[in-house]
Amino acid sequence: MQPLIATLTERDQLTDTELSVLMNMERQYREYPAEAEIIPDRSRPTESCFLVEGLAARALSLQNGERQLTALHIKGDFVDLHGLLLRVMDHSVIALTPCRVAFVEHTVLRRLTESHPHLSRLLFSLVAIDASIQRNWILSLGRRNAEERLAHLLCELYMRFKVVGGVGDHAFPFAISQATLADVLGLSMVHTNRTVQHLRNSGLISWQSGVVTILDWGGLSDLAEFDPHYLNLFRERR
Amino acid sequence: MQPLIATLTERDQLTDTELSVLMNMERQYREYPAEAEIIPDRSRPTESCFLVEGLAARALSLQNGERQLTALHIKGDFVDLHGLLLRVMDHSVIALTPCRVAFVEHTVLRRLTESHPHLSRLLFSLVAIDASIQRNWILSLGRRNAEERLAHLLCELYMRFKVVGGVGDHAFPFAISQATLADVLGLSMVHTNRTVQHLRNSGLISWQSGVVTILDWGGLSDLAEFDPHYLNLFRERR
DNA sequence: CGCTAGGTTGAGGTACGTCAAGCTAAGTGG
DNA sequence: CCACTTAGCTTGACGTACCTCAACCTAGCG
Numbered sequence: 331m332q333p334l335i336a337t338l339t340e341r342d343q344l345t346d347t348e349l350s351v352l353m354n355m356e357r358q359y360r361e362y363p364a365e366a367e368i369i370p371d372r373s374r375p376t377e378s379c380f381l382v383e384g385l386a387a388r389a390l391s392l393q394n395g396e397r398q399l400t401a402l403h404i405k406g407d408f409v410d411l412h413g414l415l416l417r418v419m420d421h422s423v424i425a426l427t428p429c430r431v432a433f434v435e436h437t438v439l440r441r442l443t444e445s446h447p448h449l450s451r452l453l454f455s456l457v458a459i460d461a462s463i464q465r466n467w468i469l470s471l472g473r474r475n476a477e478e479r480l481a482h483l484l485c486e487l488y489m490r491f492k493v494v495g496g497v498g499d500h501a502f503p504f505a506i507s508q509a510t511l512a513d514v515l516g517l518s519m520v521h522t523n524r525t526v527q528h529l530r531n532s533g534l535i536s537w538q539s540g541v542v543t544i545l546d547w548g549g550l551s552d553l554a555e556f557d558p559h560y561l562n563l564f565r566e567r568r
Numbered sequence: 569m570q571p572l573i574a575t576l577t578e579r580d581q582l583t584d585t586e587l588s589v590l591m592n593m594e595r596q597y598r599e600y601p602a603e604a605e606i607i608p609d610r611s612r613p614t615e616s617c618f619l620v621e622g623l624a625a626r627a628l629s630l631q632n633g634e635r636q637l638t639a640l641h642i643k644g645d646f647v648d649l650h651g652l653l654l655r656v657m658d659h660s661v662i663a664l665t666p667c668r669v670a671f672v673e674h675t676v677l678r679r680l681t682e683s684h685p686h687l688s689r690l691l692f693s694l695v696a697i698d699a700s701i702q703r704n705w706i707l708s709l710g711r712r713n714a715e716e717r718l719a720h721l722l723c724e725l726y727m728r729f730k731v732v733g734g735v736g737d738h739a740f741p742f743a744i745s746q747a748t749l750a751d752v753l754g755l756s757m758v759h760t761n762r763t764v765q766h767l768r769n770s771g772l773i774s775w776q777s778g779v780v781t782i783l784d785w786g787g788l789s790d791l792a793e794f795d796p797h798y799l800n801l802f803r804e805r806r
Numbered sequence: 807c808g809c810t811a812g813g814t815t816g817a818g819g820t821a822c823g824t825c826a827a828g829c830t831a832a833g834t835g836g
Numbered sequence: 837c838c839a840c841t842t843a844g845c846t847t848g849a850c851g852t853a854c855c856t857c858a859a860c861c862t863a864g865c866g
Contacts (some may be wrong), residue, residue, distance in 0.1 A: 346829050372797075390707040393793055398710040400703040412700075415693040415806060420700050420798040422676040444685050454692055455653040462658050465638040468702060471629040471709035472636040472754025475821070507844060516710025523846065555631055559610075560658040568653060661811065712852070745812060756855050 333406030333494040334380050334432075338452055342568045348449045349405035349408055351442065357432045362425040369410055371422040377433040380408040382427030382444075387514070390421050399514045400467070401460060402426075402487065402564045406494040408456050414439055427505050448568075455568050462560045471516050474554075476525040479515050485536060489558050500547055505540030527552065547568075571644030571732040572618050572670075576690055578731045579697075580806045589680065595670045600663040607648055609660040615671040618646040622667030623744065628659050637752045638705070639698060640664075640725065642734040644734070646694050646751045652677055653695075665743050686806075693806050700798045709754050714763040716717075716752050720792035722773060726782055727796050738785055743778030 331353055338344060344352070359382065362368055369375055369385060381403050386399040400421065401434055403409050414436055443450035463486070470479045491502035512522040529535045534550045536543045545548055576582060582590070596619065597772055598635055607613055607626060626639040638659065641647050647661055653676055681688035702726070708717045716720050729740035751758040767773045772788045774781045782788055 388703065390703060392707070392711055396711045398707045400706040405665045412696040415689060415696040416700065416800060417804050417806065418797070418800075420800075421703060451653060454695075457692075457699065458650040458653040458695065461638050461650065461695065461702060462654065464699060464702045464706060465626065465628060465659060468638040468709060468754075469630070469705055471706060473630055483865085509844080516706075518743045519844095520821060520824080520846085559656070562654060562658075564658075566655050568655065747812080757812095758814085758856080759854055762854095766812080 333382060334408065335496050337406035337408075337456070339553055340563055340565070341455060342452055342507060342565055344449070344452075348446060351449065355434055355442070356438050357434045360431050360433060362429045362431065364403055364427050365424055366425045366429075367422055368425055368429065368431060369413070369419055369423040371419055373419050374418065375410065375413045376418055377435045377438075378408065378410045378413050378439055379431045379433045382430040382432050384431075385426040386429050387426050387430075387510075388421050389424050389513075397515060401464065401508075402483075402514060404487070404490055405496075406450065408453065409459075411439075411453060412457050412460075426482045426510060427503075452506050454567050455562070456486050462562070466560055476515065476517055476521055477528060478554055479517075480511075480522075480525050480529060481534070481550050482556055483514065484529075484542060484544060485547075485551050485554050485556035485558075486514070486561070487542075489561055489563065493563065498541075498543070500545070501543040503540055504537065504542040569643075570655075571620060572646065574732050575644035575646075575694070578801055579693060580690055580803055582687070582690075583732075585681050586684060589684060589687065593672055593680070594676050596673045598671060598682075600667045600669065602663055602665050604663045604667075604760070605660055606663055606667065607651070607657055607661040609657055610658050612655055613648065613651045613657065613674075615673045616646065616648045616651050616677055617669045617671045619643050620668040622669075623664040623742070624667055624669075625662055625664050625748075625796065626659050627662050627751075635751045636754060639702065639740060640721075640752060642725070642728055642732065643734075644700075646691065649677075649691060650695050650698075664748060678792050690806050693800070697800050700800070712752065714755055714759055715766055716792055718749075718760075718767060719761050719772070719788050720794055721752065722767075722780060722782060722794075723789050723792050723794035724799070725780070727799055727801065736779075736781070738783070739779055739781040740749055740774065741778055742780040 335344070335349070335352060367378070386403045386409060387399040389397055389399055391397045413419065438546050443453070466486070470482050474482060487504065488497070488500065488502055493495045508522050508526060509519045512519045515522060517525070526537065530537065534546045534553070535543070536545060573582070573587070573590060606617070610677070623641050624641040624647060625637040627635055627637055629635045651657065708720050722740060725742065726735070726738065726740055729735045746760050746764060747757045750757045755761055755763070762776065768775065772782070772784045772791070774783060
């Protein structure tokens with residue numbers, strides 16, 4: 331529960347009642363190996379889920395098999411809250427690394443949203459923050475070159491990881507293959523590789539055994555024109 | 569009010585009470601000329617708005633002045649519902665053509681969401697549908713070439729226009745410059761021009777005096793691999 | 807009649823993609 | 837301990853989808 335609570339309290343204060351509502355929320359934990367499908371496209375989930383551990387993604391594909399990941403999720407992210415609103419999935423959610431996921435019945439969530447309006451708004455604001463992140467990905471894909479795009483992604487991930495903890499000094503776990511990263515960046519694998527190497531050779535980052543370390547935060551965030559505002563990492567009456 | 573009600577009833581049935589709540593919702597209309605800023609970036613709106621007439625967009629920019637539009641909005645779209653959740657804007661909303669916009673105080677909306685949970689969910693599901701559209705733009709920008717990207721956009725817009733009416737047979741108003749379209753597609757103006765011409769010369773579309781006509785829906789939607797499912801254009805208990 | 811915004815065209819450059827080969831490290835079986 | 841396999845990373849050569857620059861064209865408008 332810790333990561334989800336951290337994600338929420340970063341955005342607004344929770345009352346003791348709200349905290350205990352969350353702590354006591356009926357849920358079921360499931361484990362997924364890397365590459366597993368957590369929620370299939372076109373399914374009609376009857377429960378929503380949040381990530382407790384691991385890295386997951388939303389995936390969309392073309393008929394020729396090309397794949398684009400439209401969001402990356404880390405522990406604390408309510409991955410599928412919008413399933414509560416949309417009913418039929420328009421994309422799939424997959425585990426990129428082994429994942430531990432907590433599932434909550436829609437009925438439980440719906441009851442919660444009706445009895446705790448503030449907590450409900452706070453939860454839905456996570457959906458809005460996700461949308462805000464997606465807008466920034468659109469900006470990256472449309473107007474940033476490969477290097478800037480990767481730099482921006484790494485800045486974003488570091489800031490998000492800092493909220494839920496478990497990161498070292500400017501370092502965070504990122505145990506995915508470059509082929510997967512290519513599906514995030516909308517690039518080919520080969521060019522992704524060259525882009526990663528370029529950031530490494532510029533001394534901006536290191537990336538080894540599944541851990542990214544940002545060696546020069548100023549340099550990387552300047553290159554990316556990174557402005558964390560869109561992540562809503564501030565307490566606000568919501 | 570008609571377009572908003574059409575947008576909502578396309579997704580779920582409204583009770584008479586909900587209809588009258590909407591009809592009687594306090595609101596204020598404002599007009600904007602093309603290019604005007606409807607909601608500035610970094611502002612803290614105290615009201616949300618929906619489009620009654622015209623074409624609007626969400627805009628994000630880089631320091632060098634390059635611009636990316638992250639969403640296109642037509643009449644009936646609740647452009648800024650998420651301002652209710654996020655407080656500080658992370659992008660600007662601009663009028664692409666002359667726009668008529670209805671503003672509703674956050675206090676009014678908040679009261680509504682607390683007294684009418686179903687209507688509230690239905691409104692928030694519009695936010696989720698926006699996010700779903702954004703995911704598809706990410707797919708387009710990451711994995712579709714210029715022609716497929718434009719084809720997909722036009723298919724999407726036609727389907728959305730059909731819901732709110734006022735369109736001819738496979739035709740809809742699209743009175744923007746190719747430079748603006750380039751900012752939607754993440755392309756240069758020159759290449760956008762060539763892409764438009766190519767679709768025209770293939771006999772798939774015509775685009776003149778601000779009206780796009782899809783001459784060959786099958787051809788265009790095949791080219792785009794368009795599947796309207798993500799627009800949630802079906803009635804569903806929400 | 808001239809001005810202007812927007813559309814069109816051509817020529818040349820570049821950031822990417824594709825293909826194909828080779829490398830490295832970790833795991834597997836003998 | 838050593839072949840052998842495999843997944844992932846790396847490199848080079850070459851192709852192409854897009855970008856940039858710059859000119860010109862067109863229709864609408866004062």
